[in-house]
Amino acid sequence: MNSTKRLFLKASALGAASTLIPSAAFPNIIARPASPKKLKLTFKPYTLELKHVFTVAVSTRTTTPVVLTQIEYDGVVGYGEASMPPYLGETQESVMAFLSRVDLSKYENPFELERILGDVDAITSDNTAAKASVDIALHDLVGKIMGQPLYNIFGYEKDKTPMTSFTIGIDKPDVVRQKVKEAEEYKVLKVKLGRDNDKEMIETIRSVTNKPLTADANQGWKDKFQALDMIHWLKDKNVLFVEQPMHKDMVDDNAWITEHSPIPIITDEACKRFGQVAKMKGVYHGINIKLMKCTGLREANKMIALARGLGMKVMIGCMTETSCGITAAAHLTPAVDWADMDGALLIKNDAFKGMTVVNGKIVLPEKPGIGIVPV
Amino acid sequence: MNSTKRLFLKASALGAASTLIPSAAFPNIIARPASPKKLKLTFKPYTLELKHVFTVAVSTRTTTPVVLTQIEYDGVVGYGEASMPPYLGETQESVMAFLSRVDLSKYENPFELERILGDVDAITSDNTAAKASVDIALHDLVGKIMGQPLYNIFGYEKDKTPMTSFTIGIDKPDVVRQKVKEAEEYKVLKVKLGRDNDKEMIETIRSVTNKPLTADANQGWKDKFQALDMIHWLKDKNVLFVEQPMHKDMVDDNAWITEHSPIPIITDEACKRFGQVAKMKGVYHGINIKLMKCTGLREANKMIALARGLGMKVMIGCMTETSCGITAAAHLTPAVDWADMDGALLIKNDAFKGMTVVNGKIVLPEKPGIGIVPV
Numbered sequence: 110m111n112s113t114k115r116l117f118l119k120a121s122a123l124g125a126a127s128t129l130i131p132s133a134a135f136p137n138i139i140a141r142p143a144s145p146k147k148l149k150l151t152f153k154p155y156t157l158e159l160k161h162v163f164t165v166a167v168s169t170r171t172t173t174p175v176v177l178t179q180i181e182y183d184g185v186v187g188y189g190e191a192s193m194p195p196y197l198g199e200t201q202e203s204v205m206a207f208l209s210r211v212d213l214s215k216y217e218n219p220f221e222l223e224r225i226l227g228d229v230d231a232i233t234s235d236n237t238a239a240k241a242s243v244d245i246a247l248h249d250l251v252g253k254i255m256g257q258p259l260y261n262i263f264g265y266e267k268d269k270t271p272m273t274s275f276t277i278g279i280d281k282p283d284v285v286r287q288k289v290k291e292a293e294e295y296k297v298l299k300v301k302l303g304r305d306n307d308k309e310m311i312e313t314i315r316s317v318t319n320k321p322l323t324a325d326a327n328q329g330w331k332d333k334f335q336a337l338d339m340i341h342w343l344k345d346k347n348v349l350f351v352e353q354p355m356h357k358d359m360v361d362d363n364a365w366i367t368e369h370s371p372i373p374i375i376t377d378e379a380c381k382r383f384g385q386v387a388k389m390k391g392v393y394h395g396i397n398i399k400l401m402k403c404t405g406l407r408e409a410n411k412m413i414a415l416a417r418g419l420g421m422k423v424m425i426g427c428m429t430e431t432s433c434g435i436t437a438a439a440h441l442t443p444a445v446d447w448a449d450m451d452g453a454l455l456i457k458n459d460a461f462k463g464m465t466v467v468n469g470k471i472v473l474p475e476k477p478g479i480g481i482v483p484v
Numbered sequence: 485m486n487s488t489k490r491l492f493l494k495a496s497a498l499g500a501a502s503t504l505i506p507s508a509a510f511p512n513i514i515a516r517p518a519s520p521k522k523l524k525l526t527f528k529p530y531t532l533e534l535k536h537v538f539t540v541a542v543s544t545r546t547t548t549p550v551v552l553t554q555i556e557y558d559g560v561v562g563y564g565e566a567s568m569p570p571y572l573g574e575t576q577e578s579v580m581a582f583l584s585r586v587d588l589s590k591y592e593n594p595f596e597l598e599r600i601l602g603d604v605d606a607i608t609s610d611n612t613a614a615k616a617s618v619d620i621a622l623h624d625l626v627g628k629i630m631g632q633p634l635y636n637i638f639g640y641e642k643d644k645t646p647m648t649s650f651t652i653g654i655d656k657p658d659v660v661r662q663k664v665k666e667a668e669e670y671k672v673l674k675v676k677l678g679r680d681n682d683k684e685m686i687e688t689i690r691s692v693t694n695k696p697l698t699a700d701a702n703q704g705w706k707d708k709f710q711a712l713d714m715i716h717w718l719k720d721k722n723v724l725f726v727e728q729p730m731h732k733d734m735v736d737d738n739a740w741i742t743e744h745s746p747i748p749i750i751t752d753e754a755c756k757r758f759g760q761v762a763k764m765k766g767v768y769h770g771i772n773i774k775l776m777k778c779t780g781l782r783e784a785n786k787m788i789a790l791a792r793g794l795g796m797k798v799m800i801g802c803m804t805e806t807s808c809g810i811t812a813a814a815h816l817t818p819a820v821d822w823a824d825m826d827g828a829l830l831i832k833n834d835a836f837k838g839m840t841v842v843n844g845k846i847v848l849p850e851k852p853g854i855g856i857v858p859v
C-alpha cells in the first residue's frame with residue numbers, strides 16, 4: 110500500500126468518504142474483492158503508412174506491419190507493440206500466433222518481469238518483436254501501477270536524453286535535398302549507405318547542410334579495404350560513426366575495419382540479443398540496441414550494462430514503430446551514447462502520442478509508465 | 485499522479501472529503517506547497533556486537549562498526565547502512581567524513597539514481613561502504629514512494645530466493661561442533677579456511693553434519709598445487725565451491741586453479757566493483773558481490789548483468805551488517821546462484837527487522853522499499 114492510499118484510508122476512517130462513495134465506483138480502493146487478479150493480454154494488427162518510400166541497401170517499401178498489444182491488470186492497462194519490417198522474418202500472422210501461445214493468466218504478480226519474460230522467451234527461439242510487445246506492455250503496466258514514468262523506475266535522468274538522429278532514406282538527389290530541408294529540426298542526420306551511390310548521397314546532403322551525420326551501411330560493403338577508404342572519406346565529411354560496414358558473418362573483416370577505423374564502428378545486424386554482446390568485443394566498438402531485436406526493455410537494460418562493462422559504445426535504434434515502441438525505448442536513451450529514435454516520425458498514422466523532439470533532442474513524457482496516450 | 489491519487493481526487497471532487505479534512509493533516513494530497521522538495525541525508529554511528537568472536541584468515545574481532553543513514557524526502561524516510569569490517573580500510577570516522585561531503589539538497593528528483601549515485605561516487609575513488617549507505621537509503625526511499633518492495637521494482641521473483649549459507653568461524657573443535665549444532669536451521673554452511681588447520685575444520689564439521697558446505701580461503705593458500713589438492717579433497721567432502729583460494733594479485737595462479745578445479749572458484753577480494761568484472765573472466769568461474777564493496781544495489785544489479793553476459797557464476801555476500809544492509813542485498817538474491825546472507829544473524833543488537841530465514845531459505849519482507857522496520 111502506498112502512502113497516498115494509506116492517507117486515503119485514514120480519510121475514510123474519519124468518516125468522510127466511506128459511506129458517500131459507492132464501492133462499485135471505486136473498486137480499487139473500497140471493498141476490493143479477495144479473488145486473485147489476473148493479467149490479460151490482448152492484441153490487434155495495425156499497418157503503419159510511411160511518409161516516404163523507404164529504401165535501405167536490400168529493400169524498398171511504403172508500409173510497415175505492426176501488432177499493438179495491451180496487458181490489463183486490476184483495471185490498469187499497459188500498451189505494447191511489435192514492429193515487423195519484412196527483412197526480419199516476422200509478420201503480423203507470426204506475431205499473433207506467438208501471442209496466442211502466451212498465457213499470462215497464470216501469473217498473480219505483474220512485477221515478476223524476470224520470470225514472466227523468461228517464460229515468454231522460452232516459448233520459441235525467435236519471435237523477438239512479439240516478445241518485445243509483451244515486455245513493453247508489462248513495463249507500461251507496472252510503471253502505471255507504481256505511478257512513475259519508466260525513466261524514474263530505471264533511475265535515469267530525464268534531461269540527459271541525447272539528440273536523436275533523423276534518417277534520410279536513399280533517393281534521387283532532388284528528393285534527398287527536399288528531405289534534408291524537411292528535417293530542419295533534427296541536429297544529426299542518419300544516412301543509409303551500402304550501395305554504389307554512397308558518395309553521391311553524402312555529397313547531395315552536404316550540398317544543403319553541414320549537420321553531423323551518422324552512416325549505416327546495412328552490411329552493404331563487400332570489400333574491407335574499400336570500406337575503410339570510404340570510412341576515412343566519411344570522417345572527413347563529419348560522419349560521427351558507421352553502422353555495420355560489412356556482412357555480419359564476415360567477422361574478421363569487420364574486426365579489421367574496427368581496428369583501423371578513425372571513427373567508431375557499431376554493429377546492428379550482428380548483435381540482436383544479450384547473449385551475443387560479449388562476442389562483439391573486439392569486432393566492433395559498440396552495439397545498436399533495438400527493442401524489436403532484443404525482446405524489450407528488460408533485456409535492453411542488461412545489454413547496456415554488459416556493453417559498458419566491456420568498454421563498448423551503445424546506441425539505441427528502432428524500427429518503423431508507433432510512439433509506443435519508440436517512447437518505450439526512448440526511456441533508455443539517457444544511458445547511451447547515441448539515439449536513433451525517428452521511427453514514429455516517419456509514419457503518417459501514429460497510434461499514440463509520446464516522446465517528442467525539441468530542438469533535435471528527445472523529450473520524454475512525464476506520465477506513469479511509458480507515458481503515451483492513444484490518439 | 486498515480487491511479488489511487490486520481491481516484492482520491494475524484495472522491496474529493498464529489499464533495500465527500502475536501503471540506504472535512506483539514507489540509508494540514510494531509511499535506512501530501514491537499515494544498516501541497518509549491519516549494520521544491522529536498523533530499524535530506526542524516527547519519528549516526530552504531531557498533532554491532534557479535535554473538536561469537538569472529539576469526540578469518542587474517543584477523544579476529546568481537547564487534548563491527550557501522551554507520552546508519554537516513555534519506556528523507558517529502559515526509560518519506562529511506563534507511564541505509566555502511567558496514568566497516570576493519571580490514572577494508574573504512575572506519576566510522578571516514579564514513580561520516582565522506583557523508584558530510586554528500587550534498588543531496590541539490591537534487592529535486594530522488595529517482596535519478598544514476599545521476600545522484602554517479603555524483604556521490606565521484607567524490608572520492610574509494611569509500612565504497614559509505615557510498616553504499618547512500619545507495620541503499622535511496623533505494624529504500626524510492627521503493628516506499630512507489631509503494632513496492634525492491635524485488636518488485638527490480639522485477640525479481642520473491643519466491644526464487646536461494647538458501648543462505650551460514651558461516652562457521654574458525655575455532656576450537658568443541659566450539660565448532662557447538663556452532664554447527666546452533667546452525668541447525670541452515671541448509672548450507674560456509675567455512676572460513678586458509679590456515680594450517682583447514683582439514684581439521686572440515687573434519688570437525690563433518691563429524692556432526694553432512695550438510696553441503698562452501699569454503700572461503702580468503703586468499704590464505706600460498707601454493708597453487710597444494711590449493712588444488714585441497715580443492716579436490718574439499719569436493720570429496722561435499723564442498724560446493726571455493727572462494728578466493730590465493731592472493732588476489734596472484735592472477736595466474738588463481739586462473740590455473742580455476743582451469744583445473746572440479747568445483748567453481750569464486751573471487752571475492754579481487755572483484756569489488758563493476759569495472760573489474762570483465763577482468764575476472766578466465767581467472768575465476770564467478771564473483772561474490774557485496775554491497776559494501778561495490779557501492780550498493782544499483783551497481784550490484786549491473787554487475788549481475790555483466791557477469792551473466794560473460795557466462796560467469798554470481799553469488800551475493802555480505803559483511804557483518806544490520807538487517808538493513810542484509811535485507812537490501814537479499815532483494816537481489818533471486819537473480820544469483822548462491823547467497824551468503826548471514827551478516828545480521830551473527831550479531832546481538834540488530835537495529836532492524838527485515839529478511840528472515842525459513843528452513844534455510846531467504847524470505848523477503850513484503851513492505852515497500854527494503855521492507856525493514858526499526859527495532
